[in-house]
Amino acid sequence: MAKKYTEAERKEKNEKRTLIMLAARARAEAGEIANVAYKIDGTAYSPYNQCALAVQEGPAGVYGGFRTWLDNGRAVKKGEHGRIVAAPIIKTHKDAAGKVDRSEDEKVGMSWTTIFHIEQTEAVAVTA
Secondary structure (H helix, E strand, O other): OOOOOOHHHHHHHHHHHHHHHHHHHHHHHOOOOOOOEEEOOOOEOOHHHHHHHHHOOOOOEEEEOHHHHHHOOEEEOOOOOOEEEEEEEEEEEEOOOOOEEEEEEEEEEEEEEEEEEHHHEEEOOOOO
16 A cells, blocks of 8 residues: 655655656756666666666656556556566565664565556546
């Protein structure tokens, strides 16, 4: 289930996401980078995944997984087909109190996951 945000948190998150996407688009349009796919947080995919997207004829731009888009106020359009990339499998550890301790996360393998380009998504109506 998606996390419930307050209106102020949602506004701040939307502003941050918009700035990241605009920065990625501006860098691509300025010719600083060419045919680079970015995660929704603004970081570039690995060279391996860049090649995987190129082989699948994925356009340059911002990509995210199904849940990532939902958590960021967008939904994948019905009938859209995603692109496949490699993603790490992370083993999380819990401390004595049972809370997840991210400092001890370890990569235990790789898996394939489906991602979608921002053009394959649409804004979701905000419900209060």
